[in-house]
Amino acid sequence: MSKKINIVLISLAIIIFLVGCAPVQESKSAVEPIKIGGLFPLSGDGAAYGIPIQRATMIAVNEINAEGGINGRPLNIIFEDAKCNPKDAVTATQKLVSVDKVKVILGGVCSGETLGAAPITEENKIVVISPSSTSPDITNAGDFVFRTAASDAFAGKVAAEVAANNLNAKTAGIISETTDYAQGLRKVFKEEFEKAGGKVVANEVFNPDDTDFRTQILKVKNAEPDVIYLAPQTVPKGVLLSKQIKEAGVEQQLITAEVLIGRNVVAENAPDLEGMIGIEAEFDDKAPKSAAFLAKYLAEAGEEAPFPPFMTAAYDNVNLIADAIRQHGYDSEKIRDYLYNVKDYEGALGKITIDANGDPILEFSVKQVKDGEVVEYS
Numbered sequence: 001m002s003k004k005i006n007i008v009l010i011s012l013a014i015i016i017f018l019v020g021c022a023p024v025q026e027s028k029s030a031v032e033p034i035k036i037g038g039l040f041p042l043s044g045d046g047a048a049y050g051i052p053i054q055r056a057t058m059i060a061v062n063e064i065n066a067e068g069g070i071n072g073r074p075l076n077i078i079f080e081d082a083k084c085n086p087k088d089a090v091t092a093t094q095k096l097v098s099v100d101k102v103k104v105i106l107g108g109v110c111s112g113e114t115l116g117a118a119p120i121t122e123e124n125k126i127v128v129i130s131p132s133s134t135s136p137d138i139t140n141a142g143d144f145v146f147r148t149a150a151s152d153a154f155a156g157k158v159a160a161e162v163a164a165n166n167l168n169a170k171t172a173g174i175i176s177e178t179t180d181y182a183q184g185l186r187k188v189f190k191e192e193f194e195k196a197g198g199k200v201v202a203n204e205v206f207n208p209d210d211t212d213f214r215t216q217i218l219k220v221k222n223a224e225p226d227v228i229y230l231a232p233q234t235v236p237k238g239v240l241l242s243k244q245i246k247e248a249g250v251e252q253q254l255i256t257a258e259v260l261i262g263r264n265v266v267a268e269n270a271p272d273l274e275g276m277i278g279i280e281a282e283f284d285d286k287a288p289k290s291a292a293f294l295a296k297y298l299a300e301a302g303e304e305a306p307f308p309p310f311m312t313a314a315y316d317n318v319n320l321i322a323d324a325i326r327q328h329g330y331d332s333e334k335i336r337d338y339l340y341n342v343k344d345y346e347g348a349l350g351k352i353t354i355d356a357n358g359d360p361i362l363e364f365s366v367k368q369v370k371d372g373e374v375v376e377y378s
Contacts, residue, residue, distance in 0.1 A: 033076040034069075034330055036321065037096035039089060039107030039117055039128075045208075045234035046084025048262075049310065050109050053131060054079060055301055056311035057106060059293065060318035070325050075318075082108050084234065085208075086116030086180075093117040097124050103332040104129070104321055106314070110233070111135035111181040118142050127335050129321065131313035134257075135184040139357045144332065146339050146358040148313040148320075148349060150281050152181070152257075156188025158279050158364045159229060159255050162377070164196035167253055169226035173202035175216050175241065176231035185231040185257055193229075201225050206241075208233065213241050217248045230256040235265050242272045253277065261367050261374050262306040270372035277377055281309035282363040284350060293348040309349060316347035 038057065041050035057077065065074045078100050080092035089108055096102050097120060104127045108114040114133040121128045122142035130138070130147040139151060163169045172193050176186040190200050202223035204216035220228055228250065232238035238260045245254070254276045259265075261278030284290055285308060293315055297305045305311045320342065321335065328334035345352040353361045366377040 031069075031073050033074045034325065035076050035078055035100055035102050037093075037100065037102040037105035037107075037126075038077045038079040039082045039092055039096070039105050039113055040079060040109050041084035041113070042079065042081040044083050045236045046110055048235035048265075049132060049307065050081075050084070052301070052306050053109055053311055053314045056131075056293075056297060056305070056314040057318055059296055059300065060315045060322075064318070064322050070322050075322065077106065078102065082110070082113040082116075084110040084113060084179075086112045089113035089116035090120065093120045097121070097126055103127065103330055104335060106131075106317055106321070108133055109310075110179070111138060111184065112179055114138055114145065114147070115141060115180055118145050121145070125332050125336075127321075127332050127339070129317045129339065131317050132307070132310040133181070135180045136188065137180065137184065139359055143358075144336050146354060148317055148352060148354075148360045149310060150362040150364065151359055152184040153188055154362075155257055155279050155364060156185045157192045158366065159185075159257070160189050160192035160196060160198075162277060162279070162366055163193060163227045163229070163255060164198050166377075167227055169193075169198060169253075171199050171201045171223075171225040171227075173204070173220035173223055173225035173228045173252075174200060174231070175204045175206070175213065175220060175228065177233045177237060178205050178207050179233040182231040182233050186229075189229050189231075206237075208237070210237075211240060213244050214248065217241075217245055217250065221248060221250050225252060227253045227255055230254055230260070232256075232259055235259060235262060239265065239269050239272065242269070242276070246272050255279075258307060258309070261369065263304050263308075263374060264306040266369050266372065266374050270369070273369045274372070276369045278367045278369075278374075279364055280367060281313075282350070282365040283309045283312065287348075287350065289346065289348040290350070312348035316345070316349050316352060319347065320345065320352075 082089040111133040118141040136153040176182045202220040258280040324335040324338035342354040368377040
């Protein structure tokens with residue numbers, strides 16, 4: 001072999017070696033994901049809502065990404081633990097806005113989370129859409145604040161109507177937690193029950209850290225109301241309250257909101273919840289989109305969806321935001337305008353229409369726990 005050929009071969013070997021050792025650079029054409037925030041309670045008592053709603057959210061995200069994402073870009077949800085209170089929600093929101101630079105936040109799950117986040121998101125023109133925050137105060141929380149959960153202004157009214165009209169109650173006792181959600185329900189129930197001619201003879205509250213409710217229960221029991229309205233914030237507190245009510249020998253009809261009629265909650269605590277009446281958003285679990293979602297949740301989570309109206313709303317929220325971005329790009333003001341124009345959207349929750357306040361127009365369903373199952377109240 002000639003000296004000239006040897007030189008050429010050595011040169012080629014050096015080039016190949018250098019190319020092989022060169023750092024690998026990402027292609028400039030790599031698709032950047034669309035980052036959206038998630039403000040959920042993922043620890044503490046509120047996780048009983050937060051984790052199932054997070055799962056519902058991810059079902060929608062995974063479906064979208066499996067179909068190629070949004071305009072070719074994958075959807076990425078950055079979840080932050082807001083712990084079902086305003087203080088942690090503020091910290092989580094500041095991180096999502098300042099560090100992650102999101103333009104949309106899914107949540108909060110609890111009303112306190114949404115109300116804590118609202119001033120920050122409003123100032124920065126960040127869209128917030130909650131599947132489950134029901135405090136009446138959210139109606140006026142801001143121009144960028146939306147929800148697909150009906151306000152307690154209606155849920156509390158339906159509960160009062162059931163007490164006054166269906167049960168012919170003349171007096172009522174109330175036990176509620178000192179949170180935005182629970183106090184919204186308490187206030188509306190009291191006002192509407194009194195409008196119907198009833199009288200609230202006991203109105204007791206407890207704090208989120210309390211575990212002994214016997215003093216409040218005794219005061220309500222001694223007032224001898226015809227019905228008792230319960231407004232706990234979270235499942236663990238609601239279940240504990242119900243157990244202590246049962247232990248105290250209270251026999252009056254109990255009425256509540258959606259917290260204590262979660263399907264898994266009832267299955268696990270049937271004796272303590274038997275006979276309880278609960279109010280939740282109307283939901284048809286036999287409708288095609290609803291049934292498909294519920295079947296997928298059961299297959300993935302290994303359990304039935306505990307809070308179907310909230311969870312289908314979370315699933316729908318992801319799809320609403322995705323549709324808005326497909327049509328108008330990742331622009332928060334255009335997404336806001338899109339949401340104000342949502343009318344008769346066919347979702348897993350049912351038909352969704354959003355009003356001028358960012359609230360959904362929904363009907364309510366009255367349920368009752370019978371023989372360990374949640375059934376229509378009659």
